[in-house]
Amino acid sequence: MENTLSRSISEQIVIVTGSAQGIGECIARQLFQQGATLALADIQDEKVKAVQLSLDSDSRKAKSYYVDIADTGAVKRLIEAILQDFGRIDSLVNVAGLDAPKGLAWEITEEEWRKVIEVDLNGPWWMIQAVLPHMMERRRGKIVTISSISAHRPFPEHTPAYSAAKAGLIGMTTSLATQLEAYGILLNCILPGMIGTGTDINMTQAEKDAYKQQFPLGIVGPSPVAQAVSYLLAESGDWISGTAMNVTGGLWKGW
Numbered sequence: 001m002e003n004t005l006s007r008s009i010s011e012q013i014v015i016v017t018g019s020a021q022g023i024g025e026c027i028a029r030q031l032f033q034q035g036a037t038l039a040l041a042d043i044q045d046e047k048v049k050a051v052q053l054s055l056d057s058d059s060r061k062a063k064s065y066y067v068d069i070a071d072t073g074a075v076k077r078l079i080e081a082i083l084q085d086f087g088r089i090d091s092l093v094n095v096a097g098l099d100a101p102k103g104l105a106w107e108i109t110e111e112e113w114r115k116v117i118e119v120d121l122n123g124p125w126w127m128i129q130a131v132l133p134h135m136m137e138r139r140r141g142k143i144v145t146i147s148s149i150s151a152h153r154p155f156p157e158h159t160p161a162y163s164a165a166k167a168g169l170i171g172m173t174t175s176l177a178t179q180l181e182a183y184g185i186l187l188n189c190i191l192p193g194m195i196g197t198g199t200d201i202n203m204t205q206a207e208k209d210a211y212k213q214q215f216p217l218g219i220v221g222p223s224p225v226a227q228a229v230s231y232l233l234a235e236s237g238d239w240i241s242g243t244a245m246n247v248t249g250g251l252w253k254g255w
């Protein structure tokens with residue numbers, strides 16, 4: 001039996017979903033710098049390809065893939081393609097998601113609710129479910145899923161579906177961590193606060209200032225989230241499973 005523990009990042013083959021831009025791209029760039037071999041997956045085919053080529057123009061240590069994480073068939077094909085290309089998968093970083101869509105309870109349609117749940121909750125689950133047989137067979141693996149502080153401390157303008165989905169990811173992670181500890185598979189969530197990745201692009205200055213006041217350590221971009229991912233994937237994370245780690249610039253749940 002292979003040991004789960006102690007595979008450094010430079011020895012790992014890592015899937016990063018949502019790596020065409022934003023937090024996922026930042027995570028991918030950091031892991032690549034640390035020597036990981038990457039499978040970059042996103043629904044934005046051209047954009048994720050451009051990120052991959054900017055990292056590794058001869059596509060040996062990084063390859064890009066199309067996936068819609070809400071489509072179970074596409075997710076299964078993705079995992080098969082990655083296994084064919086690289087032979088194994090050590091870690092999965094679930095980043096892809098719809099970032100905090102707006103929506104008031106009395107206005108949100110059934111279609112809008114379902115779309116957020118499909119992508120932000122079901123999508124990471126389909127990814128995990130598809131990769132598990134391989135990890136269980138090898139009795140090792142690490143899975144980090146990007147939830148949000150909105151799971152605990154929602155913002156009023158965001159759709160309740162987003163908080164529901166992000167809270168669901170935490171419950172899913174702790175439940176899976178319990179079921180999979182016997183297989184040497186470690187699962188954790190990271191809960192970012194507001195990350196300046198461009199999602200604030202449509203905000204007025206007044207809205208941005210109001211947000212900033214809620215984050216005691218300011219708003220600094222995606223790098224702290226990438227560092228937290230690396231911490232969990234590296235040997236430093238070998239004794240950590242079932243956690244929901246706040247990376248929020250000091251913003252706390254609020255209760």
Ligand SMILES: NC(=O)c1ccc[n+]([C@@H]2O[C@H](COP(=O)([O-])OP(=O)(O)OC[C@H]3O[C@@H](n4cnc5c(N)ncnc54)[C@H](O)[C@@H]3O)[C@@H](O)[C@H]2O)c1
Nearest residue numbers: 018020021022023042043068069096097099148192194195
């Ligand atoms: N930006 C923040 O302040 C913040 C805070 C907390 C949590 N998050 C979470 O972090 C993650 C990344 O956020 P971001 O700010 O980088 O957002 P982003 O919109 O910049 O990036 C999201 C990426 O996911 C991809 N994606 C979306 N739907 C997909 C699908 N169905 N299949 C495959 N790929 C898909 C997009 O193409 C994009 O590349 C999201 O899950 C978001 O909910 C973001």
